[in-house]
Amino acid sequence: MSSPLLQLSNGSKMPQVGFGLWKVPNESCADIVYNAIKTGYRLFDGACDYGNEVEAGQGVARAIKDGLVKREELFIVSKLWNSFHDPEQVEPILKKQLADWGVDYFDLYIIHFPVSLKYISPETRYPPGWFVDDASTKIEYGKSSLESTYKAMEAAQKKGLTKAIGVSNYTGALLLDLLTYATIKPATLQIEHHPYLVQPKLLELAKENDIVVTGYSSFGPQSFVDGDMAMAKDIPLLFDHDVITSIAKKHNKTTAQVLLRWATQRGLAVIPKSSSQQRLEQNLAVTNFDLSDDEIKQISSLDKNLRFNAPLNWGIPIPLFS
Numbered sequence: 001m002s003s004p005l006l007q008l009s010n011g012s013k014m015p016q017v018g019f020g021l022w023k024v025p026n027e028s029c030a031d032i033v034y035n036a037i038k039t040g041y042r043l044f045d046g047a048c049d050y051g052n053e054v055e056a057g058q059g060v061a062r063a064i065k066d067g068l069v070k071r072e073e074l075f076i077v078s079k080l081w082n083s084f085h086d087p088e089q090v091e092p093i094l095k096k097q098l099a100d101w102g103v104d105y106f107d108l109y110i111i112h113f114p115v116s117l118k119y120i121s122p123e124t125r126y127p128p129g130w131f132v133d134d135a136s137t138k139i140e141y142g143k144s145s146l147e148s149t150y151k152a153m154e155a156a157q158k159k160g161l162t163k164a165i166g167v168s169n170y171t172g173a174l175l176l177d178l179l180t181y182a183t184i185k186p187a188t189l190q191i192e193h194h195p196y197l198v199q200p201k202l203l204e205l206a207k208e209n210d211i212v213v214t215g216y217s218s219f220g221p222q223s224f225v226d227g228d229m230a231m232a233k234d235i236p237l238l239f240d241h242d243v244i245t246s247i248a249k250k251h252n253k254t255t256a257q258v259l260l261r262w263a264t265q266r267g268l269a270v271i272p273k274s275s276s277q278q279r280l281e282q283n284l285a286v287t288n289f290d291l292s293d294d295e296i297k298q299i300s301s302l303d304k305n306l307r308f309n310a311p312l313n314w315g316i317p318i319p320l321f322s
C-alpha cells in the first residue's frame with residue numbers, strides 16, 4: 001500500500017496520506033512508526049510539542065537499518081513550538097529536533113501556532129508546553145513578530161536544515177499578511193479540517209497561492225473526545241452521522257475512510273494517527289475509490305464552522321481564533 005504524492009512549490013513531492021504523531025505514547029512510538037513504515041506510510045507528522053521525536057526517530061532508524069526504506073523515501077515533518085519564535089532560537093531548536101529524530105534535514109518544518117510565547121530553554125523544560133511555569137497557570141507572551149520568525153524559517157531552509165517550510169493554524173488574514181513579506185512561499189498550510197469545519201474560502205486562498213493544505217483531526221470530535229475535551233463530548237460523532245454512515249455503506253468502506261476520502265478528493269493531504277494495525281491500514285487505503293460530487297456536497301453541507309483545537313477549548317487562556 002502506498003499514498004499518492006502531491007507536488008509542493010519547493011519542487012518536492014509530499015505523500016497525500018501520512019501518519020500523525022500527536023498522542024502516540026513514548027513507550028510504543030518507535031514500534032508504531034516502524035510498523036507504519038512497514039505498512040506503507042512514508043510521511044510522519046511530528047512536533048516538539050508531541051514529546052516523542054526521539055522515539056519516532058528510533059522507529060525510523062530501525063526501519064532504515066532493516067532495509068524497509070531509505071531516508072530519501074521518507075517525508076519527515078516537524079514543527080516550531082511557540083516558545084521558540086525568537087529568530088535567534090529557530091536554528092538551535094531546529095537542530096535539536098533534527099538530532100532527536102537522528103536525521104540531518106526535515107522535509108518540511110512548520111510554524112505550529114501563530115503566537116509567540118516567552119522562550120524557555122530545553123534544559124529548563126522540554127517540551128515546554130503553553131505555560132511559562134511548571135504549575136501550568138501562567139501564560140507569558142513573547143515579543144517576536146510572525147514575520148521575524150518566518151524570516152528565520154526561510155534562513156533555515158536556505159541552509160538546508162529543512163527542504164521546505166510551512167505554517168499551521170493560520171487564518172486567511174495571517175496568510176495574506178505572510179504573503180506580503182515571504183521570499184519563500186510556505187509550501188503547506190496545516191489546519192484543522194473536517195465536515196464540521198470545512199473552510200472553503202481558506203482552501204481557495206491556499207490554492208490560488210500554490211500552497212498545499214494538510215488537514216488534521218479529519219474525524220472531527222473523535223480525537224478531542226479522546227483527549228478529554230469537555231466541549232467535544234456534546235457534539236455528535238461524525239462516525240455515527242447518518243450522512244457519513246449511509247455513504248460508507250454504499251461504497252462498502254468504513255466511515256473513517258469516507259471522511260479521509262472526502263478530504264483527499266478536495267485536494268488536501270491527511271495525517272490520521274491510529275494505534276491499531278487494522279485502522280492504520282484502513283487509513284492508508286483512502287485514495288482508491290471515489291465519492292460522487294453529490295456525496296462530497298452532502299458531506300460539506302454538515303459544516304458548522306466548529307473548531308475544536310483552539311487553546312481556549314483546552315483551558316489555555318489565549319484567544320487565538322477569537
Ligand SMILES: NC(=O)c1ccc[n+]([C@@H]2O[C@H](COP(=O)([O-])OP(=O)(O)OC[C@H]3O[C@@H](n4cnc5c(N)ncnc54)[C@H](OP(=O)(O)O)[C@@H]3O)[C@@H](O)[C@H]2O)c1
Pocket residue numbers: 019020021022023045046112168169190191215216217218219222223224226254256257271272273274275276279280282283309
Ligand atoms: N498543527 C496542529 O496544530 C495539529 C493539531 C492536531 C493534530 N495535528 C496532527 O494531525 C494528526 C492527526 O490529528 P488528530 O490526532 O487530531 O486526529 P486523527 O489522527 O485524525 O484521529 C485520531 C483518533 O481517531 C481514531 N482513529 C484513527 N483511525 C481510525 C479509524 N480508521 N476508525 C476509527 N477511529 C480511528 C484514533 O484512535 P485509535 O488510535 O485507537 O485508532 C484516535 O482516537 C496528529 O497526530 C498530528 O500529527 C496537528
